[in-house]
Amino acid sequence: MTTFKFTESVKMSFRSIASNKRRSFLTALGVMIGVAAVITLVALGNGTQKSVEQSLESLGSNLLILYSGQPKGGSLVRRNTTNIQPSLTGEDLEFLESLIPEIIRSAAPESSSSGQIKYSNKNTAGTIIGTNLSYPEVRNFHPVYGSFFSENDLAARKPSAVIGAQIYRDLFIDGEDPVGQKIRINGVSFVVTGIMEEKGSSTSDSSIFIPISTFQKYISGSSMYALINIQAVDLDSMRELQTYIENEILRLHKLPNMDAADFYVANQLDLLNTLQGVTSTFTLLLGSIAAISLIVGGIGIMNIMLVAVTERTREIGIRMALGAKSSDILSQFLTEAIILSVGGGLIGIFLGVTTAIGANKFGGMASAISGESIILAFGFSVVTGLFFGGYPAYQASKLDPIEALRYE
Amino acid sequence: MIKIENLSRHYQMGPTTVKAIDDLSLKISAGEFVSIVGPSGSGKSTLMNIIGCLDSPSSGKYTLAGEEVAGLSRDRLAEIRNKYIGFVFQSFNLLGRESAVENVELPLIYAGIPPKERRERAMEILKRVELQGREFHQPNELSGGQRQRVAIARALAVNPKILLADEPTGALDTKTGEQIMELFRELQSEGVTLIMVTHDPDVAAQAKRVVQVRDGKIVVDLPVGEWIR
Numbered sequence A: 001m002t003t004f005k006f007t008e009s010v011k012m013s014f015r016s017i018a019s020n021k022r023r024s025f026l027t028a029l030g031v032m033i034g035v036a037a038v039i040t041l042v043a044l045g046n047g048t049q050k051s052v053e054q055s056l057e058s059l060g061s062n063l064l065i066l067y068s069g070q071p072k073g074g075s076l077v078r079r080n081t082t083n084i085q086p087s088l089t090g091e092d093l094e095f096l097e098s099l100i101p102e103i104i105r106s107a108a109p110e111s112s113s114s115g116q117i118k119y120s121n122k123n124t125a126g127t128i129i130g131t132n133l134s135y136p137e138v139r140n141f142h143p144v145y146g147s148f149f150s151e152n153d154l155a156a157r158k159p160s161a162v163i164g165a166q167i168y169r170d171l172f173i174d175g176e177d178p179v180g181q182k183i184r185i186n187g188v189s190f191v192v193t194g195i196m197e198e199k200g201s202s203t204s205d206s207s208i209f210i211p212i213s214t215f216q217k218y219i220s221g222s223s224m225y226a227l228i229n230i231q232a233v234d235l236d237s238m239r240e241l242q243t244y245i246e247n248e249i250l251r252l253h254k255l256p257n258m259d260a261a262d263f264y265v266a267n268q269l270d271l272l273n274t275l276q277g278v279t280s281t282f283t284l285l286l287g288s289i290a291a292i293s294l295i296v297g298g299i300g301i302m303n304i305m306l307v308a309v310t311e312r313t314r315e316i317g318i319r320m321a322l323g324a325k326s327s328d329i330l331s332q333f334l335t336e337a338i339i340l341s342v343g344g345g346l347i348g349i350f351l352g353v354t355t356a357i358g359a360n361k362f363g364g365m366a367s368a369i370s371g372e373s374i375i376l377a378f379g380f381s382v383v384t385g386l387f388f389g390g391y392p393a394y395q396a397s398k399l400d401p402i403e404a405l406r407y408e
Numbered sequence B: 001m002i003k004i005e006n007l008s009r010h011y012q013m014g015p016t017t018v019k020a021i022d023d024l025s026l027k028i029s030a031g032e033f034v035s036i037v038g039p040s041g042s043g044k045s046t047l048m049n050i051i052g053c054l055d056s057p058s059s060g061k062y063t064l065a066g067e068e069v070a071g072l073s074r075d076r077l078a079e080i081r082n083k084y085i086g087f088v089f090q091s092f093n094l095l096g097r098e099s100a101v102e103n104v105e106l107p108l109i110y111a112g113i114p115p116k117e118r119r120e121r122a123m124e125i126l127k128r129v130e131l132q133g134r135e136f137h138q139p140n141e142l143s144g145g146q147r148q149r150v151a152i153a154r155a156l157a158v159n160p161k162i163l164l165a166d167e168p169t170g171a172l173d174t175k176t177g178e179q180i181m182e183l184f185r186e187l188q189s190e191g192v193t194l195i196m197v198t199h200d201p202d203v204a205a206q207a208k209r210v211v212q213v214r215d216g217k218i219v220v221d222l223p224v225g226e227w228i229r
């Protein structure tokens, strides 16, 4: 097609579209909604994926957790460790700590128990967690006020406690400085050293962190750990590291293989992979629903174009009688279909982007607009115009001039 | 220029065959001015459509400027219609949504003439058929005679070699009809071949030769001087 013919086709199409504005709008509406749906739904899907990834990262990065108990498909999501019979020993921890800093970055043992916490006349329930100084870094969970307990507290088994944000709210008046205050945990008096940051999860925010040595002395009376958090040096080494740790702990526990093990290792990679799989399936699902609506929009275009061709049979006959070739008629109708679908597509992009932003701003939904989905949806709308406009345009171009002229 | 040999055009209407043109032969040389007369339904429009490369015969041979039309492609036929033939339809066939000048521009679009030149030429031709002041009216805002003149103007837009006019004066009063005939004589003097269908013997007599058809056959073919109405 020459540029001349192209500009003529475009001019004719705009006139024909303008001469029946309402119908043109309704025709383009299908594509508009389709494109908007693709962009919005993919943005919501991506947003969900991103927020899942973020909350995973907030668990701590490159995390392996060595759990007490029978292996049964490890999960990183904190299990109720208060009921587990702890089976990890000081020897296990010492071994792991000997791998710092070449093989692992740090290791934080953890034992926990539920407890009653009291301050003056107030009373609340929480999870008491005994751990060491590596915990804030490994779990990416830090104090916002005051400080974590100290090296000295750990060595001297001091009754020091860092309280979760929820515990602070339960026990203290807003603005009251808890540092240095005495609280009672299961009847034992502890000195508050700081407040942990808000994690948004009730388990984390209702926890109280105390030195593991203190925990063993006052709370559990046992020298075992329920679990050990391990931070790998990087993501790539995690798979190998898991196997290495499993083998070494089996050796320390004098056990033959993992089937007989009294511990298991959960790997952040596994969870990451599973969740990513789930969310990308979710995005794909949303995307395909949207793509179907785009196809439906295309069928709408085809329908209207077929009607237009029938309605304008006489016009086509006249044009042919005056010298229009099949290709002229084809390009005229095809251009019209493409202008409708591309116009619909552009408005759809605007609507989709606006909706995705609106859903995030006003609906509180996680959304991340992807450039790819915009390009994809737009490309799809062009193809829709070509494909669904192609058939009616072809029909028009193949009309017999004399038959078309006689058409009433 | 135009050579038709034993040409027929049949329409199958259920069990009956309508012979719109029946074994007709006709030769028209370049630069002639021919009237075709005959009763309604005698096949005049059908013949015009075939000469104009719009319709194709059921049998027989049609040669236009030495080329056998039956062997030509659709695109070539479109090109011939566009470049060499001006067609004034009995029913005008104007585009209802376009103004007079846009209708006249139509064949020029397909001839590939740029917009500005197109408009100038269309305006000029409309002036020639006395339609100045009506250029931007749509067909439904024009009288029957005015529409007929738009149709004539459109047929003349590409400076055709052959002008086929099916009842070009049917909707015109004697005076305007006379003006159109004057225009046709001018065109003939410029070398255009004119073929005109008419019911009006006075109009037919303006041509140089009269062909009378009946039931799809030629019954009379005489120079206008020898033709007895």
Ligand SMILES: Nc1ncnc2c1ncn2[C@@H]1O[C@H](COP(=O)(O)OP(=O)(O)OP(=O)(O)O)[C@@H](O)[C@H]1O
Residues within 6 Å of the ligand: A406, B011, B013, B018, B019, B020, B038, B039, B040, B041, B042, B043, B044, B045, B046, B047, B090
């Ligand atoms: N598409 C068609 N299908 C069937 N029959 C047709 C068709 N077109 C024309 N005819 C028939 O062919 C015959 C010739 O028609 P045509 O239009 O050529 O007549 P005409 O001489 O132009 O008549 P008029 O003076 O009324 O315009 C008529 O009997 C008509 O019914």
Ligand SMILES: [Mg+2]
Residues within 6 Å of the ligand: B044, B045, B046, B090, B166
């Ligand atoms: Mg007729």
